[in-house]
Amino acid sequence: MISMQLLTSGVIFGLSLGSIFFLMTIGLSLCFGLMRIISLDQLLYYSVGAYITFSVSALLGNIWLGVLAGAIVAGASALVVERIVFRRIYDRDLPFTMITSFGVLIGGVGVIKYFWGLVPRPVGEPIVARVDILGTDIPVYRLVIVAIAALVYIGIWLFLNRTIIGKAIRAGTEDVEHVEGLGINVYRLFTITFVIAGALSGLAGGLYAPLIMVDPNMGLDVLAFVFMVVIIGGLGSIKGTLISSFLVGQVVSIGSLVYAPLAQMAPFAIMLLILLIKPTGLFGSQMLKR
Amino acid sequence: MTDTRAEIIRAKGITKRFGALVAVDNVDYLLRENEVAGIIGSNGAGKTTFFNLLTGFFPPDQGTIRYKDEDITFMKPQQRVARGLMRTFQLTATFDNLSVIDNLVLAFFRAYRKSSMLQLLLNTCKGQRNDPKIVESLETFDLQDIRDRIVKHLSLGEKRRLEIAMAVLTEPKVLLLDEPLAGLSESEIKSVLGVLRQRIGRQTILIVEHKISHVEDFLERLTVMHEGRIIADGGYEETLRDPEVRRSYWQIDTSGEQDRTVVA
Ligand SMILES: Nc1ncnc2c1ncn2[C@@H]1O[C@H](COP(=O)(O)OP(=O)(O)O)[C@@H](O)[C@H]1O
Ligand SMILES: [Mg+2]
Numbered sequence: 001m002i003s004m005q006l007l008t009s010g011v012i013f014g015l016s017l018g019s020i021f022f023l024m025t026i027g028l029s030l031c032f033g034l035m036r037i038i039s040l041d042q043l044l045y046y047s048v049g050a051y052i053t054f055s056v057s058a059l060l061g062n063i064w065l066g067v068l069a070g071a072i073v074a075g076a077s078a079l080v081v082e083r084i085v086f087r088r089i090y091d092r093d094l095p096f097t098m099i100t101s102f103g104v105l106i107g108g109v110g111v112i113k114y115f116w117g118l119v120p121r122p123v124g125e126p127i128v129a130r131v132d133i134l135g136t137d138i139p140v141y142r143l144v145i146v147a148i149a150a151l152v153y154i155g156i157w158l159f160l161n162r163t164i165i166g167k168a169i170r171a172g173t174e175d176v177e178h179v180e181g182l183g184i185n186v187y188r189l190f191t192i193t194f195v196i197a198g199a200l201s202g203l204a205g206g207l208y209a210p211l212i213m214v215d216p217n218m219g220l221d222v223l224a225f226v227f228m229v230v231i232i233g234g235l236g237s238i239k240g241t242l243i244s245s246f247l248v249g250q251v252v253s254i255g256s257l258v259y260a261p262l263a264q265m266a267p268f269a270i271m272l273l274i275l276l277i278k279p280t281g282l283f284g285s286q287m288l289k290r
Numbered sequence: 291m292t293d294t295r296a297e298i299i300r301a302k303g304i305t306k307r308f309g310a311l312v313a314v315d316n317v318d319y320l321l322r323e324n325e326v327a328g329i330i331g332s333n334g335a336g337k338t339t340f341f342n343l344l345t346g347f348f349p350p351d352q353g354t355i356r357y358k359d360e361d362i363t364f365m366k367p368q369q370r371v372a373r374g375l376m377r378t379f380q381l382t383a384t385f386d387n388l389s390v391i392d393n394l395v396l397a398f399f400r401a402y403r404k405s406s407m408l409q410l411l412l413n414t415c416k417g418q419r420n421d422p423k424i425v426e427s428l429e430t431f432d433l434q435d436i437r438d439r440i441v442k443h444l445s446l447g448e449k450r451r452l453e454i455a456m457a458v459l460t461e462p463k464v465l466l467l468d469e470p471l472a473g474l475s476e477s478e479i480k481s482v483l484g485v486l487r488q489r490i491g492r493q494t495i496l497i498v499e500h501k502i503s504h505v506e507d508f509l510e511r512l513t514v515m516h517e518g519r520i521i522a523d524g525g526y527e528e529t530l531r532d533p534e535v536r537r538s539y540w541q542i543d544t545s546g547e548q549d550r551t552v553v554a
Binding site for chain 1: 345347366367368371372376377379383385386387388392393395396397399416418456460
């Protein structure tokens with residue numbers, strides 16, 4: 001049996017992990033919804049965010065500034081890649097853009113190795129305080145991660161439902177050509193979406209950095225989980241991404257409490273199960289629904 | 291009779307092939323400012339393809355398209371919209387998951403093109419919803435009562451009115467309407483026609499219809515397309531008297547289609 005303490009800390013751990021997954025995959029989902037690309041290079045911006053967090057916090061002594069800088073530099077890297085690479089290949093089919101994005105990811109990992117070397121780097125925890133929840137000692141930082149993810153979700157929701165650009169993006173997920181037909185420059189929408197996606201991936205990397213060792217392959221390490229999240233949630237759906245991120249987070253966390261190897265296997269089993277029942281994922285057919 | 295109004299669109303020898311099929315075949319076509327023109331032709335005659343060429347959804351294989359003094363043959367759709375060339379779609383091009391008013395706000399989007407990126411990102415829809423142009427459009431197209439409805443819950447007639455409202459909001463010089471009456475009930479047709487009538491004289495209007503019966507009383511000019519070619523073009527009455535039109539249409543009419551009105 002699992003004790004109450006272990007279970008509580010497992011659930012909180014899963015929530016924070018789910019939050020990281022959410023921040024990492026929401027960009028992928030948005031990019032697919034609007035541009036119909038599978039942007040695996042988001043995992044590069046995730047690593048960039050983590051490394052910038054490492055360097056800036058080492059330099060300035062403030063981890064939060066590091067996280068902020070990480071998100072900004074990740075967004076900027078995404079901008080460069082969008083301009084140089086994706087701008088030219090939006091018209092190509094899905095496998096082509098996906099392989100290209102994977103190429104960008106691998107190439108980018110090479111660049112990271114060049115600048116930061118192969119040695120894993122530690123980042124300190126920005127908040128060391130702990131709180132007592134149901135008699136269990138919980139690191140406050142994990143709760144802060146969950147809160148930040150919640151804020152990002154609300155922010156994205158407000159952006160998509162309250163701003164003109166957001167509405168244009170939602171309209172674009174329905175039919176890009178018709179948006180273009182209204183005289184709207186959809187490539188601008190593509191750029192905005194891609195940069196937001198990259199910045200959020202970078203935020204995920206920066207926030208996660210204090211909990212892991214930052215190393216060049218960290219993006220590739222989470223690739224399997226990212227796949228599971230988007231497949232379970234259904235690509236292009238914000239709500240689906242949210243739900244499946246937390247589902248996978250919990251399954252990994254609770255699964256590892258029960259039996260350590262389950263951490264890798266359990267989400268995979270759930271993914272297969274969901275694919276059997278609903279091949280489009282939980283929310284696959286409904287794009288960017290409220 | 292000579293028309294002294296300035297030319298606005300001139301298509302010369304445009305051809306579009308889909309594989310072996312010549313969907314638009316060496317078409318010459320001229321539109322003048324504020325003209326109200328119609329193109330009829332059976333299904334598959336090439337009308338929609340012709341629209342797609344005019345609006346830039348794909349380039350022609352041959353020929354040129356001029357807009358005023360400019361060659362727009364290879365120009366992108368949104369550049370053409372910026373110059374005032376606006377279309378509606380045979381299957382309505384409204385956005386299903388947005389409300390009526392937000393669809394209008396999007397159609398009005400170009401009005402904000404001078405705003406900076408940051409302004410645009412922060413711009414909420416609230417202010418735009420009360421823009422006089424949008425309020426006026428809701429009234430003109432009788433959309434006030436459904437302004438907050440999500441479009442997927444609208445009837446086809448309401449969607450068409452919305453789509454035309456959106457097209458008009460972009461302040462076009464040329465309004466291209468692809469079968470605006472298709473699939474509508476008699477009362478819906480009346481309301482869409484009422485709306486279109488208000489636009490006469492404010493911009494060039496080109497209506498493509500499969501059936502001619504409903505638009506006959508306000509077209510100045512009628513063109514007939516058949517198998518990708520223009521087989522007749524001229525004043526409304528004169529075109530309908532054209533022997534080739536009668537022959538082609540007679541054939542089409544007897545082949546099971548319902549556009550009885552043309553020859554009748
Ligand atoms: N994108 C396309 N690809 C291949 N064939 C097409 C395409 N669009 C239209 N066609 C073909 O071109 C012909 C003309 O179609 P269309 O312009 O839609 O006619 P209309 O609007 O007069 O009914 C039809 O035979 C149609 O099947
Ligand atoms: Mg058609």
